[in-house]
Amino acid sequence: MFAFLLINIWSADISIEGCTYQNSFTVGMGSHLTRTVSKGTVLCIEGSVLIKSDNPFVATYKIIEKDRQGTKIIIKTGTKENPFLFGAKMKENEMKIEAMDPSQDLKLEIVGIRTSDPNLLRSYSIFTTMKSFNKVIEITPKRALDVFTWNQYPLNFSVNPRMVYKEFSNLTSFSQSFSQPTSFKYWLGLTTRFEPIAEKVNVVWEEDTTEQPISGFKNPFGEDVLYFLPNEDAFTLEEVIK
Numbered sequence: 001m002f003a004f005l006l007i008n009i010w011s012a013d014i015s016i017e018g019c020t021y022q023n024s025f026t027v028g029m030g031s032h033l034t035r036t037v038s039k040g041t042v043l044c045i046e047g048s049v050l051i052k053s054d055n056p057f058v059a060t061y062k063i064i065e066k067d068r069q070g071t072k073i074i075i076k077t078g079t080k081e082n083p084f085l086f087g088a089k090m091k092e093n094e095m096k097i098e099a100m101d102p103s104q105d106l107k108l109e110i111v112g113i114r115t116s117d118p119n120l121l122r123s124y125s126i127f128t129t130m131k132s133f134n135k136v137i138e139i140t141p142k143r144a145l146d147v148f149t150w151n152q153y154p155l156n157f158s159v160n161p162r163m164v165y166k167e168f169s170n171l172t173s174f175s176q177s178f179s180q181p182t183s184f185k186y187w188l189g190l191t192t193r194f195e196p197i198a199e200k201v202n203v204v205w206e207e208d209t210t211e212q213p214i215s216g217f218k219n220p221f222g223e224d225v226l227y228f229l230p231n232e233d234a235f236t237l238e239e240v241i242k
Contacts, residue, residue: 016060016096019044027112030148030171032182032218037106042098045110048087049095050127052109052220056100059083061234064092076233083234089117091232109220114146115231123191128226129219131207137190139164140198144191151184151207152217158204163197164190182218 014024024044027033037043051059061083063076075091081100087093099106116125123144129151137145139161149155159166171185190201227240 061095080234084237088232
């Protein structure tokens with residue numbers, strides 16, 4: 001389930017009215033996109049994302065899956081004011097963003113992530129800016145874990161499972177709107193790969209302040225936050241944290 005990571009931002013073909021190839025972007029996991037949406041215009045994105053904005057906005061979205069013949073089926077559509085999280089794992093996610101007040105500009109910070117999937121893949125996704133963490137988490141065929149971190153200093157991880165599978169990636173360089181990285185970003189995945197095993201894994205990390213920090217650090221999400229990311233819809237920050 002953790003076979004690859006999408007790490008780039010590129011133009012996309014999005015099927016929502018008002019979206020064109022010129023104003024549409026695919027946002028892969030780990031990518032950080034900053035865009036100013038001028039008044040009266042829209043920005044369209046494809047991917048599972050976290051969104052922060054300096055002004056209120058409205059999002060129109062679609063979640064699409066393909067059947068065995070490759071035919072696209074729209075499984076959910078909607079509009080949402082000020083969503084913080086949008087996406088569905090293993091599906092195509094499309095969203096159009098525009099200012100609630102058409103006379104205002106929007107400055108958007110968008111980060112590609114993975115949502116949870118408590119159904120088939122039984123994975124639970126976490127986004128966090130915590131500087132340190134130490135917790136024992138049981139990994140089973142019904143509970144896999146994705147952790148995505150965002151920090152000013154590099155993190156030292158100590159995660160040494162004996163039976164379950166670990167995958168780890170340093171995503172720090174994937175910041176497409178800036179010439180230099182804007183944060184240290186890491187991804188950790190723990191899973192049984194559907195094998196009938198279970199293990200309590202001690203997940204530990206600590207910020208290493210002896211190393212050089214990110215000089216242009218940007219954190220639109222808040223200090224020492226940890227969010228469990230739900231799946232298959234658009235959610236406000238209040239809906240994510242409750």
